[in-house]
């Protein structure tokens with residue numbers, strides 16, 4: 115608070131008359147004195163006791179030669195500086211009409227150097243604003259005219275110097291704290307000097323100007339030009355508001371001297387009345403122990419209430435004309451100034467809290483009170499913890515864990531959400547440590563949302579991994595089967611070579627048994643095994659495992675290719691491959707999307723921390739409550755990415771369902787295929803039985819149909835006769851020669867199964883030509899016969915077991931087919 119009397123300055127208007135009736139003495143230490151000398155002879159020829167000398171004290175008196183800039187530097191600048199600092203300030207000019215009040219306050223229109231206090235102050239203020247970048251300044255201007263005790267807003271742009279009555283009428287009201295509020299007085303914001311000067315010009319244009327006998331351009335009203343200043347340090351919680359009134363009062367002439375009549379007289383009376391009330395207020399203020407100050411008597415004193423004896427640093431400029439006829443008025447002005455100089459003001463710094471910041475603080479207070487209330491009532495909050503709360507909890511937990519004192523407590527308040535969050539954090543840390551991880555708290559997920567995203571992505575990743583594993587497994591199986599197929603082809607060639615050896619005295623049956631026992635094939639998902647090492651157990655093996663004999667495998671492959679579901683199976687396999695490739699691509703996309711989301715979240719978190727740090731450092735402003743555009747953009751971006759991520763996940767899920775479905779279809783088709791094959795295989799085997807029996811019978815009876823006979827007595831010990839067999843290529847309906855020739859083979863019924871392992875190879879087989887001539891049976895001729903689908907069953911040693919023999923024959927047929935494909939038969 116600054117206690118200070120109203121500063122009074124005197125200014126003498128230049129005059130052409132040289133009569134020296136006054137003297138000015140400016141002393142830096144004790145102030146200035148202005149002395150008027152009024153000779154007695156001036157008292158109209160009468161002898162009188164009038165004083166001749168009148169001496170008045172001022173802070174400083176500016177004589178006639180003093181220019182506007184000096185007035186500004188000496189009087190205005192200190193007041194402007196205190197206004198910039200946050201104090202209210204008032205400068206008012208008081209003096210008789212034509213003494214230079216308007217010239218001092220507003221300035222003369224002829225020269226730029228004649229600019230008065232208002233334009234110079236505006237220029238100075240805006241210069242200060244531009245030099246002080248550490249503060250934010252906001253300026254508003256108001257311009258009030260009081261004419262005949264009525265207030266008018268001079269800054270109403272709708273009415274330019276037409277009639278004063280057209281201007282908005284300003285009224286004043288008082289609140290319970292006796293603060294004056296002016297209704298209808300507009301506050302125009304001015305961003306720069308130019309805008310402020312334009313407002314001044316507008317107000318001046320609107321001023322009522324009228325001519326009086328005393329002064330051709332006398333103002334008959336009081337005008338108050340006010341600069342409202344708001345100063346705020348960026349990020350600071352407080353702001354300072356101050357006002358600077360620059361007042362051009364109406365002329366203080368005595369009515370009797372003005373010689374006015376009519377309306378001008380009325381005006382003069384009003385002017386004098388308000389100045390009279392002003393004088394009364396000043397007298398009251400200058401008198402000690404006056405409890406009542408009559409501010410409310412006039413509008414002028416009401417508006418200037420603060421400036422007079424209140425929270426303001428006030429300065430008065432007494433303007434005087436020193437020519438002889440105006441001496442009385444000048445002395446009167448000085449007397450008035452002396453009384454004004456007695457008034458003490460108490461200027462205080464107008465500092466207040468930023469209302470926006472106040473709201474933010476109150477909100478925090480409400481939140482904390484709500485928490486307290488929840489504790490008292492036992493109610494628990496169910497809304498999600500905010501990011502700031504989570505960060506705070508992490509900091510608290512870290513401090514708690516880092517504190518070596520075992521007695522330290524972690525106080526989280528009554529909020530169960532916070533307690534649960536801290537427990538889950540602790541669990542994560544323990545699990546991390548158990549897993550060998552060194553995860554710190556500040557590295558743990560800061561938001562539940564992020565954890566959810568990670569969890570979801572892990573889940574999807576597991577699914578994709580599972581699918582990939584299945585794919586790899588399938589690929590492996592395929593490559594194994596391809597290898598086996600190649601191997602089998604090679605063995606088929608070996609088998610051809612071995613068959614050639616048969617003619618050299620080896621037993622085909624033992625060879626076959628050997629081969630069938632050593633060769634087994636894995637069939638794709640086959641459930642059957644066949645082993646011919648012991649014919650009697652063939653079926654038993656068939657039902658047991660995935661192995662197939664080489665012959666059966668070949669038969670199976672051929673059967674598969676001709677099967678009605680073959681294309682469906684193939685299509686399904688291709689589709690699964692296709693979908694798996696698509697799933698892999700989506701999985702990669704999903705990984706990328708997840709990475710992008712994580713990156714954006716990091717940026718968002720960093721942004722929030724930065725803003726929070728600003729707040730903690732006390733730099734927060736109302737911007738704290740404003741929506742941060744960067745943060746908003748990041749949020750939007752994250753939302754978009756999340757949508758994309760979700761759609762990928764959905765797509766992946768749909769793909770998984772489709773792949774699983776396709777696999778199921780594939781499995782079903784395979785099982786059906788296998789069933790069909792076995793059914794067909796069994797059928798084939800039994801169909802072989804029938805002709806075998808018939809051929810056997812014919813063989814015994816020497817039927818002419820038996821055209822293949824053993825060439826020597828060294829036929830199997832059982833003495834099995836030749837067996838006639840109808841051999842058809844499968845499937846049966848495709849057999850090009852269904853009525854194949856029967857031939858004599860061993861009689862299975864008379865064959866002793868127990869003799870199978872002891873089967874001895876037949877060294878040579880002879881076929882009988884149609885003319886009954888026996889010919890040597892060689893492999894090449896046999897295969898040629900086979901190629902024409904006529905199989906000489908008599909050349910194949912059989913075991914006597916139905917199933918095994920059927921297998922053997924099927925094997926031979928399959929081999930024949932294979933050889934037909936790889937090596938076209940030569941005739």
Ligand SMILES: Nc1ncnc2c1ncn2[C@@H]1O[C@H](COP(=O)(O)OP(=O)(O)OP(=O)(O)O)[C@@H](O)[C@H]1O
Nearest residue numbers: 127211212213214215216217222329332333364365
């Ligand atoms: N210091 C000065 N230097 C030069 N001219 C001045 C000075 N003071 C006043 N004048 C001139 O005197 C004339 C009257 O001055 P001004 O209008 O400022 O008086 P006033 O006190 O405002 O009168 P009123 O009370 O009628 O408004 C103007 O023409 C003005 O230019």
